[in-house]
Every structure is written in C-alpha cells, then in structure tokens.
Amino acid sequence: MRYSITLPIVPTRPEQAVPFANLVRWTRAERLWQGQTQVMDNHHLISWLAGIGIRIPVGFGVNLTPLRSPYQAATEARSTAMATGCSVVAGYGPGGPNFQRMLLGSPYKSPLTATREYVTTVRTLVRGEFAQTDGEYFATQAQLVPVRSPEVHVGVGVLRPKMAALAGQVADAAITWLCPPDYLRDVLVPEVHKGSAEAGRDPVPVTAIVPCALARDGRDMRDTAFATFGMHLQADHYQDTLRHAGIEVTGERGADADQLFDSGGFLYGTPQDIRDGLRRFADAGVDEVVLNVMGVAATKGARAAAQDLEEVLHVL
Template identity: 50%
Template sequence: MTDYSVLIPNVPRRLEQVLPFAGLVNWTPAVRLWQGQSMLLEPHQTFAGVAGAGFRVPVGFGVTLMPLRHPYEAATQARSVALATGHPVIAGFGPGGRAFQQYLRGAPYESPLKVAREYLQSVRTLLDGEVADCDGEFTFQAQLAPALAPRVDVGLGVLRPGMARLAGEVADVVITWLTPPGYLRDVIIPAVEEGMAKAGRTQRPRIVAMVPVGITREDTDPERLVLASNTAHLQAPHYQDMLRKAGVDTSGDLNAIARGVIDTGGFVTGDLDTVVKKLTEFSEAGVDEIVLNTVGVNKMFGPQEALNDLTAILRTAP
C-alpha cells in the first residue's frame, strides 16, 4: 500500500508557518512531513524547531543540495534531526543544477554522477558508525561520535535514467519531483532496477514521488496552478530534458508546457475524486510514498486553502 505524505508548501520565515502542516502528520493518515531546500529558514533547523514546539513527527529532506554541505556535516545534521524528533529520517541529497554548482564552487561538477556516488556512500558510511575514508571531490577520513538514534535513510534526487541507475546501486530512497507516473513506470524504476542488479542488491530502494497537486477552483485555469508551482523547474534544462523523455513537448511557451505536464499526469489537478484517481496512477507505477505538493495552491490562494486541499485528499485517498 502506498503511503501519503505532506510537503511544506512555502519557504518558511517563521516556525509557526510550518506547524499546521506538521499537524497533518499527527491528525491525518499522512506519514511524514517533507521540506525541500530552503535558503531562508534552513530545513534541519526548521524540523528541530518543529520538534521543540511539540510536533515530533517523521520528516524527510527532499532534497538538500550537496554543494552547500560537506558529507560529514550532512550526516551530523541528519542524525541530529533524528535525535530531535525521535523518528527515522529520510535525508535526500542532490547535486543541484549546473548554475548553482558554479555559484557555490566556482565551477560545475565535472561529473555529477561521480560526486553523488561519493557523497551518498560517505554519508551512509558515517551514519552506519563506520570510518569514511574519502579521496575525491571531498578528501577526509572521519567517523561520527557514537549515539543511539533512529535510523536515517539516505536518498538521492532523481530525474533521469543515469541518476536512477546510481540510486539503484547506492541509495536507500529514490526521490523524484514533477515526474509523470508513466515515466516513473517505464523509465525511472527500470533504471533503478538496473542499478540494483549491477550492485547485487535484492531490496529495491523506496520510491518517493513529490507530486504537485491542486483541486480545481472556479475561474482558475489549471495551467496557472502549474506555473505558480513550477515555473522555475519548467525552464531548467535538466527538468526540460526529463519532461521531453516523459512525452511533454517543451518547444512551446510555458503555458503549453504546463498543459503537457497536466496531460502526462506530472501535475495532478481536477475535482477531489479526479485528483485521488490520478494519484493512484503513481501507486500503480510502483511508487511507495506520494508526497503531496500544494505549492501552487499556497501561492495562489494562501496556506489555509493548501491545508484544505491536503486534508481533503488525505482523508479520501486509499
């Protein structure tokens, strides 16, 4: 059975903006609270603060960007959140776009796949209590101080087959964003299984899909919801490449691309029954956890409407 979770649909500036969404994990069938990379209230501090405010819930990072953080710091921060919340954590990582790598490092990664392999293996080794001995993008030898803590699963942000194969080799969790269900079924999951076979793994990494969603409202074109949620993604080269592979024509204007994302199921919208039915396509594709992303609803109509959509979906979904 597929789990449902909740993404914080804003970039919070104060903890109280997060608490209603954390409450959904307590009061509805949602199993986990997720946050993507934030350049305002830092995600690890957000979740530690939410736990201190009394909402000790399972959390996931989907994803934090590798150029911002040394692997040792990444492992320390993720385990700290597990200790603060008292629950297992999913710590997802991704290399970010080439421009972001350039800004932070002075040059993009020569091979994002190679760096991601090194990063995830180092973080996993550290979290397992072993000595990480790394000589590559990061050169260090270190071990975390011993501590009894809930497990931290290490995830990898995945858009395309190369990263999916790598995730099949080294990740505990595969984390996708804006990926249509057919593309997950036909491209991403088979690539993950190729990586598993190469590494001799028998247990598939958990597949987590961040799914942008919004219940339709009168006088609101669904394409507007898509653009409110994902305008930057629709213009990024690596997302456009993924969408083309998923059958979206990216040669038109943004409104046409948004329509293509809806038509392929990458953005789920409609009335409540339609939304729930379309979400089951992700379950049928092999997704283990659907993370409901109401960023577009929050931007257009505010946090209360985002909460309303999330509550309705979580109480109706199978």
C-alpha cells in the same frame, strides 16, 4: 503505497509550519517533506517543531550537495532524527550546473561521480561506520560520535536514467520530482531496480513528489501549475528530463501546463480525481507519493493549501 506531504510554503517564522506538521500527526500522511531552502534552514525548522512538542517523521527532498560537506550533512540529518525521535529520509542532489558554479567556482565535471561519493560517505557516517573516502570531489576520513539515534535513510534526487541507476546502487531511496507516471513506470523505476540488482541489493524504494491542486471556483489550472513548477521548467536539466518523458517544453505557459496535466505529472480536479491520478504512480512502482500544493499556497495562501491537503488525504 504510502502518502506524505510537502511543506508548501517557505517559512519566515517557524510557527507558519505548524498546521502542515499537524497534518502528519492527525491524518494518514506519514512524513513532512521539505526541499532545499535558502531562507530558513530546513533542519532547524524541524528541530524547532520538535522543541514545541511536534515530533514527526520528515524527509528532505532534496538538499543540494554544494551547500554542505558530507560530514556536516550526516551530522544534521542524524541531529534531526535525534531531535524528533523519528526516522529521517535525507535526500541529496547536485543541483544544476549554474548553481554548482555559483558556489564552487565551476560545475562538477561528473555530477554522477560527485553524487556517488557524497551519498556513499553520508550513508556510511549515519550508519555509525568510519568513512574513508578519497574521491575526485570529496575526501573524508571520519566517524560520527557513536550515539543511539532513530534511522536515517539517505536518498538521491532522481530525474534521469543514470542517476536512477546510481540511486539503486548506493542509496536507501530514489526521490523524484515532476516526473509523469508513465516515465516512472517505463524508465526510472526499472533503472532504480536494475541498479539495485547490479549491486546485489533489494530494490531501493521510490518516492515521487507530485504537484497537485483541487479545482475550485476562482482558480485557474494553468496559473496554479506554473506557481508550482514554472521555475523548474526554466532549468535545462528539467527540460531534458521532460524530453525523456516525451514532453517538449515550449516556454508557452498554457501549452506547457496542459502537457504536464495530460501526462499525469500535474494533478488537478476533485479529491477523487487526485486519488485516481495517484493510483497511476502506484501502478508505476512508486512506493511513496508526496503531495505538493505549493502552487495553491503561492496563489491562494497557506490556509487554502492546508485545506486542499486535508481534503485529499481524507479521500485517501
């Protein structure tokens, strides 16, 4: 299993990302991942890092489809690969209905159809082929200007079974977040592989973004957990995902944090505890885990988050 890290801060200055990018250069972390940000564009940040000589493999998990056309998405992903000289995993997801309504005027009637059209178009474009899509949500008849570039792998953000099957059918990667290992083992990974088999493809690899933190004096597990994923627990589609995993979100911070911890969906303890917890994801069929210490950064600062990542990566 491969190990990567999430950038645990939302930079307002690009140099704030340097310590975390250097962890990818100096440790066994293979890739620096970022989620969707509405502060500093994540593609621009990676290009800035490349400009000062930090050229590393990166992943976007996930950017939201209402924010850019498929053609623009393909252009940005390939530009990032060209700037870094490294492969890029560009993951996309539709976001929640309220986000879709805010930017598009109304939500997608079928997020699955929208994602299929979007990802298929982006994947066609970054492979240098002519995209001819006349879909319900996206219409594209175009081709990127032919040029040599490192590989761009196009992923799908996966929370529930139908999107997992779709990722297996049309994407290069399935990217999960906040999904306990048993749910991955029993539901999502089999659905990804089933979708791949139906499409006559090799099994699509699964990446799991895993919230975690080291237990230290002065830290509270529940506060750290909620600083990592509390906002997500307010969204209907995350609550539904956790119900699929046997976790009923109550709205009570302590109980919800305890449930995620007990399920292995949030890892907290010594570096060895984190390592052992990550083995459950390997056993579930996950190909790559991405360490997410955003809660540490939010409660204790960026330096503490970098120290946690360094110590965990050391024992791995």
